[in-house]
Amino acid sequence: MEEYDLILRSKKGDLESFNQLVEKYQRLVYNLALRMLGQASAAEDASQEAFICAFRGIGRFRGGNFRAWLLRIAANVCRDQLRSMRRHPTTPLDELVSDRQVDRGVQSPEEYALQRELGAEIMNALATLPSEQRLAVILYDIDGLSYEEIAQVMHCSLGTVRSRLSRGRERLRHLLAQRVELSRKEFRLKE
Numbered sequence: 001m002e003e004y005d006l007i008l009r010s011k012k013g014d015l016e017s018f019n020q021l022v023e024k025y026q027r028l029v030y031n032l033a034l035r036m037l038g039q040a041s042a043a044e045d046a047s048q049e050a051f052i053c054a055f056r057g058i059g060r061f062r063g064g065n066f067r068a069w070l071l072r073i074a075a076n077v078c079r080d081q082l083r084s085m086r087r088h089p090t091t092p093l094d095e096l097v098s099d100r101q102v103d104r105g106v107q108s109p110e111e112y113a114l115q116r117e118l119g120a121e122i123m124n125a126l127a128t129l130p131s132e133q134r135l136a137v138i139l140y141d142i143d144g145l146s147y148e149e150i151a152q153v154m155h156c157s158l159g160t161v162r163s164r165l166s167r168g169r170e171r172l173r174h175l176l177a178q179r180v181e182l183s184r185k186e187f188r189l190k191e
Contacts, residue, residue: 007066010058018058022051025067028143029074035138036078038127046081050074068145068152075135075153082131125175133168140165 003024009017029050034043050073061069107115126134132154139145139153140161150161 003066007058007061010055011061018055021066021070025070026051028067029070032071032074032135032138032143033078035123035126035142036075036131036134037081038123042081046074046077050077053077065149065152068149071139071143071145071149072153072155078135079131121176121179122172125172128175129168129171133164133171136161136164137168137172141169 003021006017006021010021026047030043030047033046033050034040037043037046050070053073054070057073126137129137135154136150139150140147145153147158147161150165151158154161154164156164
């Protein structure tokens, strides 16, 4: 069934059609939330809240790009959670205790450790960006949205998207360049 039909049926209250939309977009929404919030449990909560908000508000969806509409909802939920996290900082117990097993494929233990360290440094650097710059970088460089889609998600002009993306990338570049360990050739950003 095409997305347009799923949306129409969802507007009529068909939960199964909406569930198909959730299945299609749940990874994208979760990944956005994880990168915005930096905590798996917070990202899970934000993803769930975003889909609940989307289901409640699908009647107000006027057409156009559904993915951008849904990501705007998710971004707004993440902003709300970031404000709440600043007021009431916590560290989830499951993230302190667990180190999830990951299939490393053919990576050596050293390569695996370096990859995890690089990923952690990038996530830490992303977390220090202002939320609007972080969102622009995540949506463009990680999720692969176009400038037009990002403008819809962020509810701003194309020029503002370009500016936030440029400033966010520059700030990331500066933060990551300060790390001596990341200055190894294989980790350098392409110029």
